[in-house]
Amino acid sequence: MEFFENEGYRVIILNPLQTHQQKKKSIRKIKTDPIDANRIAQVYYLSDFKLRNKxxxxxxxxxxxxxxxxxxxxxxxxxxxxxxxxxxxxxxxxxxxxxxxxxxxxxxxxxxxxxxxxxxxxxxxx
Structure with missing residues (x-):
């Protein structure tokens, strides 16, 4: 995380429980990287997150x-x-x-x- 912050990127930490809840909303239990990335993006856009404090x-x-x-x-x-x-x-x-x-x-x-x-x-x- 420090690497990305030092490179100027904004870093936000998501709670794994929230991404897991998003996964449970799906009917099919499919686990692939693109689907996981999509679920993480949904959690990010549907919730109000603060930037990680350095x-x-x-x-x-x-x-x-x-x-x-x-x-x-x-x-x-x-x-x-x-x-x-x-x-x-x-x-x-x-x-x-x-x-x-x-x-x-x-x-x-x-x-x-x-x-x-x-x-x-x-x-x-x-």
Whole structure:
């Protein structure tokens, strides 16, 4: 959006709910780019919109930081899910022994005994 504003274009932001309502008015459920563009144009011409206010650079930076934070949280969640599924293959029912898989004790067990067979062999030798 900033690019278009810097190039001198007027920028208006439409609410996706309004364009979706316009779509629901149609009898046929057709989804193509030209039809979507036509619906967006109808919403624009049938409604009263204000021009987008130019945002302060600090607000733009804050928005970008929030998006990065959300992206990092998504990556962290995906990594945890992959870790849990891999751990379940190597150590079946491991999560029944440790309620927190990433606590220090759990991670020490995993690093010292990379497979369940090694852990059973060690426990049998005690």
């Amino acid at each position: 945002l302060d650079n600090s607000l733009i930076d804050l928005r970008n930081l929030c998006r990065q934070y959300d992206g990092f949280n998504t990556l962290y969640t995906e990594a945890q899910l992959r870790f849990r599924s891999t751990l379940d293959l190597v150590f079946p029912n491991y999560d029944k022994v440790f309620s927190h898989l990433c606590c220090k004790t759990s991670l020490n067990v995993i690093s010292n005994f990379p497979s369940s067979k090694q852990l059973v062999a060690f426990a049998g030798g005690l």
